[in-house]
Amino acid sequence: MEKKQELKTENSMANSAFSDEIPGSLSLPSIFDMPCDQSHDHQKGLSLGFMDMLSIPADYNPSLFDLFSTPTMMPQPQVQPQQEQPLPSPASTVPESSEVVNTPATPNSSSISSSSNEGQTKAGGEEEDQDQEKTKKQLKPKKKNQKRQREPRFAFMTKSEVDHLDDGYRWRKYGQKAVKNSPYPRSYYRCTTAGCGVKKRVERSCDDSSIVVTTYEGQHKHPCPVTPRGGIGIATEAAGFSTFASPFVVPQPQYQQQQHPAYIYSLQPRLNVSTSTTNLNPSFPSFVQDQRRFGTSSATFLRDHGLLQDIVPSQTRKDQFKEEE
DNA sequence: CGCATTTGACCAGCGC
DNA sequence: GCGCTGGTCAAATGCG
Numbered sequence A: 001m002e003k004k005q006e007l008k009t010e011n012s013m014a015n016s017a018f019s020d021e022i023p024g025s026l027s028l029p030s031i032f033d034m035p036c037d038q039s040h041d042h043q044k045g046l047s048l049g050f051m052d053m054l055s056i057p058a059d060y061n062p063s064l065f066d067l068f069s070t071p072t073m074m075p076q077p078q079v080q081p082q083q084e085q086p087l088p089s090p091a092s093t094v095p096e097s098s099e100v101v102n103t104p105a106t107p108n109s110s111s112i113s114s115s116s117n118e119g120q121t122k123a124g125g126e127e128e129d130q131d132q133e134k135t136k137k138q139l140k141p142k143k144k145n146q147k148r149q150r151e152p153r154f155a156f157m158t159k160s161e162v163d164h165l166d167d168g169y170r171w172r173k174y175g176q177k178a179v180k181n182s183p184y185p186r187s188y189y190r191c192t193t194a195g196c197g198v199k200k201r202v203e204r205s206c207d208d209s210s211i212v213v214t215t216y217e218g219q220h221k222h223p224c225p226v227t228p229r230g231g232i233g234i235a236t237e238a239a240g241f242s243t244f245a246s247p248f249v250v251p252q253p254q255y256q257q258q259q260h261p262a263y264i265y266s267l268q269p270r271l272n273v274s275t276s277t278t279n280l281n282p283s284f285p286s287f288v289q290d291q292r293r294f295g296t297s298s299a300t301f302l303r304d305h306g307l308l309q310d311i312v313p314s315q316t317r318k319d320q321f322k323e324e325e
Numbered sequence B: 001c002g003c004a005t006t007t008g009a010c011c012a013g014c015g016c
Numbered sequence C: 001g002c003g004c005t006g007g008t009c010a011a012a013t014g015c016g
Helices: A002-011 A062-069 A126-135 A140-144 A232-239 A253-257 A261-271 A285-293 A295-303 A314-324
Strands: A036-041 A046-049 A153-159 A171-178 A185-191 A199-204 A211-217 A277-279
Antiparallel strands (some): A036 A046, A153 A211, A171 A185, A199 A211
């Protein structure tokens, strides 16, 4: 079904020869240089920060991941006043408003992640949100004094032909909107699993139609309904964020690849991602921690062309964010 | 027939 | 207060 729709949407972007755009060289990481894309959701507090994944020097030090928890990485002015306590964990591990960038996930993917500053406040508020969701309609007037609280959000830039990536979870599309300053519509999906309020938005980059920006909101509180070929579920568990199976199918294999390249490659098709996935994942400390755990090998991994050879061109992203600023 | 998608309408938040 | 924009709803529609 989605496939159909995806194809439909893609008709308008005939030239998706992104596979030819694979950058062959790596440069230095500019994690701090990356603009914080607030245009995406400045009103709601989501800020997308994109790390220049292409800028990783060949001799880059594994301590790269130390950066991920640097509190002052990405100042985010629009932190909303939150009444809830910050997530003790895992959100607490990664400082609020920090941008975490995962290393490229699959051989053909680079990942950028982002988070909303609201993410950290979601702690234990998930059920609240669900209730809110349920009663939203009936209690609309109630929101006057209280800003609608949102789940933590994580954005992934994926270079893909398809808009809606198959991440193993089942999604139901509940809306589509034209986005300002973008010729491409934004699609809204909700996890179909009962009780799971996870949502995701999918839109294409206005600058590079081959890039799909997927923003997840919330965390799955259930196992992945689809047992991914090759056992992604297991891999996810191993990654330490079983509850985040979905979006992290992508980043998760990153450090595994260094050990089981073949396995990772087998995962690729599962994602329906023909190429790169960039993900910014500031609120997934467990992942970060794992990265640290594998710190040394990460460096090796980064050097490995297996992952970075198919990254979204940094220029592309930079341009995009300049635009959006 | 059941489920997913489409799409117009509605609502909330924000800036001016 | 008004207009703009993002986000969501829900009836209509499509598809297997």
